[in-house]
Amino acid sequence: MDRYDRQTRLEGFGPQKQALLQQAKVLVIGAGGLGVPVLQYLTAMGIGRIGIVEHDTVSVTNLQRQVLYHTADQGQPKVTLAAKRLQALNPEVTHVVHDAWLTTENALELFAAYDVIVDCSDNFGTRYLVNDACVITGKPLVYGAIYKYEGQVSVFNYQEGATYRCLFPEPPESGEMLNCSDIGVLGVLPGIIGCYQANETVKVITGIGTPLRNQLMTIDTLHNNHLVFNISPVAANRQITALQANYEQTVCEVAGVQSLSVDKLAQWQENHTRFTLLDVRETDEWDICHISPSLHIPMGEVMQRITALPADMPIAVLCHHGMRSRAVAQRLVAAGFKRIYNVEGGIHAWACAIDDQMQTY
Numbered sequence: 001m002d003r004y005d006r007q008t009r010l011e012g013f014g015p016q017k018q019a020l021l022q023q024a025k026v027l028v029i030g031a032g033g034l035g036v037p038v039l040q041y042l043t044a045m046g047i048g049r050i051g052i053v054e055h056d057t058v059s060v061t062n063l064q065r066q067v068l069y070h071t072a073d074q075g076q077p078k079v080t081l082a083a084k085r086l087q088a089l090n091p092e093v094t095h096v097v098h099d100a101w102l103t104t105e106n107a108l109e110l111f112a113a114y115d116v117i118v119d120c121s122d123n124f125g126t127r128y129l130v131n132d133a134c135v136i137t138g139k140p141l142v143y144g145a146i147y148k149y150e151g152q153v154s155v156f157n158y159q160e161g162a163t164y165r166c167l168f169p170e171p172p173e174s175g176e177m178l179n180c181s182d183i184g185v186l187g188v189l190p191g192i193i194g195c196y197q198a199n200e201t202v203k204v205i206t207g208i209g210t211p212l213r214n215q216l217m218t219i220d221t222l223h224n225n226h227l228v229f230n231i232s233p234v235a236a237n238r239q240i241t242a243l244q245a246n247y248e249q250t251v252c253e254v255a256g257v258q259s260l261s262v263d264k265l266a267q268w269q270e271n272h273t274r275f276t277l278l279d280v281r282e283t284d285e286w287d288i289c290h291i292s293p294s295l296h297i298p299m300g301e302v303m304q305r306i307t308a309l310p311a312d313m314p315i316a317v318l319c320h321h322g323m324r325s326r327a328v329a330q331r332l333v334a335a336g337f338k339r340i341y342n343v344e345g346g347i348h349a350w351a352c353a354i355d356d357q358m359q360t361y
Helices: 002-008 014-023 035-045 078-089 107-112 124-137 189-206 262-270 283-288 303-308 323-334 346-353
Strands: 025-029 049-053 094-098 116-119 141-147 150-156 215-220 225-230 258-260 276-279 315-318 340-343
Touching: 002 014, 014 189, 025 035, 035 049, 035 078, 035 189, 049 078, 078 094, 107 124, 116 124, 116 189, 124 141, 141 189, 150 189, 189 215, 262 346, 315 323, 323 340, 340 346
Parallel strands: 025 049, 025 116, 049 094, 116 141, 258 340, 276 315, 315 340
Antiparallel strands: 141 150, 150 215, 215 225
């Protein structure tokens, strides 16, 4: 018990509460800005089993807030890296990798295997899916969200308390709020909110303190304001018996175009990273040279042939110097694709840095 000595010394905690942590099973949705601190602290404190639901890869834009990942990790699956490093932090904890997006097909089965669900997602569609699945399976939901310099924390569906739909009955219409990748986020903010989520999770499991049941706590990090609002439970929101057919992934999605160097592209190929290389040059350019394997669709035809593009893996867009590919990447993001990379410098940079035998003209 030396590992947990400092918390078991606490009055009101002790070995009995530590035993409850070690018996607990917690599912964390997302291993990004909020998920990283949640996972780190729950692991360090000795939760028995932690499931991680994540299907994204590491981007350089993640690194100012997702401190579990390193610069060299760009392009690698977050869930695999997270589990490996968390296991090194505390080998007494079992980490279960769920390398998938949360969907209506897998949510209920996943939730059934855990005691507490921690929502660290970044879009409204997933939040409503998590809420509804928690109501159906009877699981408490520890909620966190961030916006610019502010964050929110609550505990939903706990001891017959309010649900997420009691606070926000319906999702906002697309376009009513700005995209998080456009408005930005202060790097330290998800760390603060994620730590509060971890704290609420521990309180729910061990019974110490007063969880944020029927309450929403807001934190303004610019002005150091902490406010707590009461939420009135609505009985009808606890009567959900089936998931909706579709939970639209709108608002606050991490959907901006990301940059990909030719060195990193070559590393992806060497490591057999799962992705699609989309070459948007014209046919005569393609005939002169191209990188294999790649999918060739000229720039002017991409939107007409958008159904040919995979929605379940990263897409790296390539042209000659990187300008046309960026324009295409932006249009794909606007069309709803989430992991879009622009190959900086295009095939010209590839020929200069990676394959000096390639003739691009």
